[in-house]
Amino acid sequence: MVPEPEFRSYYGQPIIKGPLWHEPHMPAYLYLGGLSGASSLLAAGCELTGRDRLAAPAKIAAAAAGTAGAAFLVAELGRPERFLNMLRVFKTTSPMSVGSWILAAQSGLAAVAAGSALTGLLPSIGKAAGLATGITGPMMATYTAVLVADTAVPSWHTGHRELPFLFAGSALASAGAVAMVAAPHREAGPARRMAMVGAAMETVAGEVLERRLGLLAEPYREGSAGRLMRAARVLTVTGGALAAVSGLTRWRTPSVLSAAALTAGSLCVRFGVLRAGRASAADPKYTVVPQRERIDARERNRAHGR
Known part of the structure; x- marks a missing residue:
């Protein structure tokens, strides 16, 4: 029997160009964008159900995270005008x-x-803007997953099914975490439920991602x-459990601990995904071996008349 040959590439050089995004700029932008989007979704829901004491901190978190995220993106681009230049056209395929x-x-x-929630000015316009973010918020929380998956980076591109759910769950968990701490404890029920749902979605999506991708x-x-x-998984599960416990007690300590764990877990996910993409781009086997497997599968199907 001839042993299965090991993969070797031409001088071990990468086949594709790896992502040039920097740390902490891009992971911070991914986290803050998700936080802003999910916080807006929470704020819109609270606006519709009359939970003003929870809607206000959620609106402030959405605005602060959106502004900080834009600042990190501009820092990543190097010059502010580069972001403005991207607004010169609207290309649906990009x-x-x-x-x-x-x-x-x-x-x-x-x-x-x-601004309207803080100052009390123009309440009708502020309410309309808040409700509108209920539409833009979910898109903001998930479009970054499409952005990384729509590349040649093997472990990102092949994970295009799971990454939106991973990012959405992480965004929900982080937004629920912030709102749990910022809002009065008695009013924070929807934020706790959002945090628990987000933690569960993030954990399941991460598990499915690692099981389905095989070599990648x-x-x-x-x-x-x-x-x-791994740290993200532990922190997220712990944070979700503490969020459930915080709803059964009057103490704020479980809420604070839950928020800290969920926030740290969400950041770990963003940094982990970025580094995994870099690693898969740097090693040629993650590009060549899946390609060979797809070619072999097509040839087998053709041989069987499929």
Whole structure:
């Protein structure tokens, strides 16, 4: 029997160009964008159900996170005019172009809603802007997953089914975490439920991602990315459990601990996904081996007349 040959590439050089995004700029932007979008969704729901004492801090969190996220994106781009140049056109086939407009709309509407909530001025306009962010918010929380999946980076592109759910769950968990601490304890029930749902969605999506990708799941399990993803899983599960406990007691301590764990878990996910993508782009086997497997599968199907 001839042993299965090990994969070797030409001098071990990467086949594709890896992502040039920097830390902490891009992971921070991914986290803050998700926080802004999910907070807006929470605020819109509270606006419709008359929960003003929870809607106000959610609006402020959405505006603050959206503004800070835009600042991190501009820092990543290097010059502010580069972001403005992306708004010169609207290209539906480009996640970067669509995302730029989503970010602009979300940040602007969230700022109007938060400004009205803080000052009491123009309440009708503020309410309309807050309700509008209920539409732009979910798009803001998930478009970044489409952005990273729509690349040649193997572990990102192959995970295009799970990454939106992973990012959405992480965004819901982080927004619920902030609102749990910022709102009065008695009014924070919807925020706690959002945090628990987000923690469950993030955990399940991460597990499905690593099980389905096969070889391409290795970058999510190994090295610094693997450590971050494991830490995220522990922190998120712990934070979700503490959120459930906080609803059964009058003490704020479980809420604070839950918020800290969920926030740390959400940040670990963003850093872990970025580093996993870099690792899969740097190692040629993650590009070539799946390609060979797809070619072999097509040839087998053709041989069987499928």
